[in-house]
Amino acid sequence: MEPTEKPSYLPDALRIGAIFGVINVAISFVAMYQFISTPPTGSLFSMASLVPMFACLVSAFGGLIVVRGYAKSTGLTMKAGDGAKIGFITGAVITGFVVVIGQIWTQLIDPTMMERYTQATIANFEAIPNMPEDSLNTMIDATYKQFEDQKTFFGIVYYSLISLGVIGVLNLITGIIGVSVFAKKEEIL
């Protein structure tokens, strides 16, 4: 018979979430600095625009790893919903670290980074061959607006919630997968 008081998964979620948060930020920032320091390619899809998606996919494994560790250390039977909950919480922790580290970096360590990134993005748009003037201006305006929005308090909250939605749901899915792969199944009598 299993104990009624289940051990908490929060310490694992915090530890693994922190690691994946740092990995996510590191991958994104390396790509952004790389993009800033290279001449414009004139391609609509750059490494810098694709790498954040890759970073998101990498951080999706956080939920899976926490569920694996929890299932192995406790040996408890788990339901799909337990995996979903652990995964989502891990995703929330990852998002928290991504936002906090990102803000510390762009506000204190390298305050000009986002501006240089915006300039590089615009230079890249301008290098796209045969781009109609109207479309170019629209894209430049949108890039500037997004850059300005990301500096405001409500902008930070908004983008944090979007990240929570994406990273949270991805980890929720891997959490469910983690339960089906690693956790002990309930015996059907």
Next chain:
Amino acid sequence: MDWMTRNGFPGWMVAILWLITAFLGFQVLAAMVALGILLTMMPFSEIASNISNLINYPDALFIGNSTGQILILGLGSWWLSRIAVSKEGRKAYFRLEPVPELGKTIFLAVLLTIAVQPLIQWLGWMNMQLPLPQNWVDFDKSQMAMIERLIRGDMPIWVMLFHVAVVPAICEELMFRGVILRNFERELPPWVAIVLTGTLFGLYHLRFTQALPLILLGILITWLVWRTGSLWVVVAVHFVNNGASVVFAKFYPEIAFDPAFTESAPPVYLVIAGLIFAPAVFTLLIQHLNATSSRSQAG
């Protein structure tokens, strides 16, 4: 045992997941339907090159919007309830079963919504004083421009009422005060479930320059459904709230769309009237609900 309990899914998670899924599904479906209608009027290249002028076709956008609301928010929520209840339990789950003295309850709930309007307007003005990102302000203006074009157009008022009042009153209520509130209620204290549902309802509208009043209205409506035990009450409140705006804007567009009216604080005497009448109507409603409840228990 229902599907959620069997599989260990917490209610708050189902609520958030359904909110995200319905939001994305609604956006995609509404855009696809609107695009389909526009394709019957012009070639794709023309649509693509005039993407920022699509507010000139409010009919297509509103048909897309209503289709998305009916199929995703309304029918989707109706279908999703099956993970928590049996087919027979649906009516009780959505609080659609008859309650005593429903007519009077609806009357008082609508009166309460009218009484809080000056406070809602004042909160709207407060909201506009916040340093919001320019993108949000521009987006809100474009939404208002689209509504203005619809109102000033030649669309019959009953069609407008259908798009702006009937469909949201039913579909948004099934989703927010149905599925989302019910799921939050599974594990959270009622007041937390009410505040969370109301807040999500306010933010869901993506009108960040009006988020505070929408959140307050959302919390009030959620409390009403929880306290009265009837979704019909809030369907009526939602319909009157949206419908009154449409009727007012249709007959007095020069006032309704005048920036001096929409962007300024309501007169102080109106706010004071609201501060007096809202608690008075609130007390009347509580007394009525308590009396109804006592009579039901005695009977």
